[in-house]
Amino acid sequence: MADKIAKRSKFVVVGGGIAGVSCTEQLASQFPYEEIVLLTASPLIKAVTNFKQVSKTLEAFDVEEQPSSIIEKKYPNVKVIQSVVKQLQAKEHKLQMENGKELHYEKLCLCSGGRPKLFTHHSSHVLGIRDTDSAQEFQKRLSKAKKIVVIGNGGIALELVYEVEGCEVIWVVKDKAIGNTFFDAGAAQFLIPSMATEKPERATLYKRTRYTTDNAAPPCTPSAECGVQNQDSGSTKKLGSALGPDWHEGIKMKGAYEVSRRVHVEYQCEVLKVYTAEEFLNSQHEAQQSPQPSPDPSSGPWPVYIQLTNGKTYGCDFVVSATGVTPNTDPFLQGNNFAVADDSGLKVDDHMRTSEPDVYAAGDVCTACWEPSPMWQQMRLWTQARQMGWFSARCMAADLLDEPIELDFCFELFAHITKFFNYKVVLLGKFNAQGLGQDHELLIRCTKEREYVKVVLRQGRMVGAVLIGETDLEETFENLILNQMDLSPYGEELLNPNIDIEDYFD
Incomplete structure (x- = not known):
């Protein structure tokens, strides 16, 4: 946008992920004659497509990555600004952007998502899969890999371990069973045989258009849906919003090895140390006088070695860190008085309001702090991002119009539908x-x-x-x-x- 925005926008939404786009679309529908500003660091946004209400609370949908121009064509009253938030001045109802411009608002909704919770940021051999660019970097590295190590036990780890072919996978989980986030040990045992069988052929080809961004930051660094100011270096990571539930569709998940699929799981352990090949060989030389756990006997040397808390050491081509996300609150906390939950999310009440006046939050960046229904709990999933984004828009509208609004029925019962193995x-x-x-x-x-x-x-x-x-x-x-x-x-x-x-x- 060429000129500095001097006027106060009635509604501003930060974040081009599912929560932010759902909020923007709902506001645009409710206020067709008001300009709705969507602020996003990436030229690509996440849109819900093929939405289906399966039951009262269960919903199924696809997540499609689209150029931001598409939402502007669909809703003429939506203005997308591609920029990174440098600072929020909540008392002044003002956003400072990285390009030096200011954006004023009456009602603001923060939907900045989360950034990868990498177990280390100090190795170029550790890759976090968060957005399209990092997924493509993963595909590039995998095509030359014979062995990788996957750290984590959540949704991305489950999908990745099942989808990868032509590469040996060492899967490191801190729990007693796989998929601990989603199911118990019995369900895990039901699924485990699937890792040793051939995957069924895809019924249909993946025909969705894929978009990429230019000048992306290195994919192993933190990313977020609105950009995040790196507190150590002052640099800004401008990667896109989080991957969709079908992120692996259309990506060739094949390594350089002849073996179809070989997965070995290391349970109840975590990474103790990461070595380069040189560091590992030096450590082995120094430890010759005292017995140490031997590396795996596979061919080497490997570019990177990981030592686990169970005493085992593995060499591999690269490590995938799939250990969850941390709410991306960094651009908003300085100089403001946000109440922050123990999980680092912005606390929101049953109107999706934060502790700062006229500032709402939805999706991964927020933590629900109302008294929940006995059958509901927050889990940072795509379904909840859509629901929270949609409901926050309705709450913003109700508060602006001074109308009552009750907590939506979608928060009455936790309900999620997905696919694993x-x-x-x-x-x-x-x-x-x-x-x-x-x-x-x-x-x-x-x-x-x-x-x-x-x-x-x-x-x-x-x-x-x-x-x-x-x-x-x-x-x-x-x-x-x-x-x-x-x-x-x-x-x-x-x-x-x-x-x-x-x-x-x-």
Whole structure:
């Protein structure tokens, strides 16, 4: 934008990820004659496409990366400004941008997402996968790799380990089972055989247009949806917003090795130290007088070696850090009085308001600090980013118009649908008995290579469920959790495969 913005914009949204774009689109629809300003560091934004309301609370959609010009064409009252936030002056209702310009607002929504929580920032051999550019860098490195190490146990790690072919994978998880964030050890055991079998052929080709950005920062450095000022160097990382749930589609995940797929999991351990090849050889030479854990016997030397807390050492071509994200609050805290949660997110109330007047937040950057429904918890997932972005726009509108608004029904029950290891996965309510202590019981039904069904009961009432495979039980279980029907009379027959429970509780 050529000229400095002198006027006060009624609505400004920071962040081009799902939360920011959902908020912007909702505001643009509610206020068609007001200019809505979307501030983003990247020329690409994330848009929800193919949205489908599966049930009352379950929703499925694709995430498509698009040039920011598309949202401006769709909503003529949206103005996209590509720039990085340098500082927020909340009392003055003003944003200072990196290019020296100022942006004034009446209502501001921060949707700046999160930045990768890399276990080390001091090695060029450690790659964090966060956005399109880093995913493409991963593809480039993988094409020449025979062995990689993946650190982490969340969604990206699960997808990556399953998708990679032609490369040996050492998977380091700090938990007793894979996928600890999403399911229990039983579900993990159901999925593990999939790592040793051939992946099924894709039913359809991936036809979505892919866009890239120019002049990207190195992909192993932190990134964020609005850009983040590096506190150490003063430089700014201008990578795009987080990857979509189908980020690996259209990316060739093939290494340089003849082996189709070989995954070895190291449980209950973390990275103790990272060595270059030279450092590792020197350390081995110095330790010759005292026995040390031997490196793996594979061919080497490798560009990088990692020593684990269980005493084992592995050499590899590069390391993928998939250990989650940290809320990207850095550009906003200095000089302001934001209440910050223990997980570093901006605290928001049930109107998505932060502690600073007229400043709202949604998505990964915020932490829900209202009294939640007994069946809901915040998890920084795509579904919640969309819901929070949409709801924050409605709250901004209601507060501006001085109208009452109640917490949306989507916050009544945690509900998430995704895919892991080529299985449909549905998570409902307290699916992992979160916060229930010993006050619960589990019912499980498992059919090898077909389905895994787990329900969580408390005092005879269903409070959570995990559904893996094509079970067609999600809507029935959703209703049972919401209406809190006493299921005690049914006992274990509740999961009897010979009973059509869907019709029974219709």
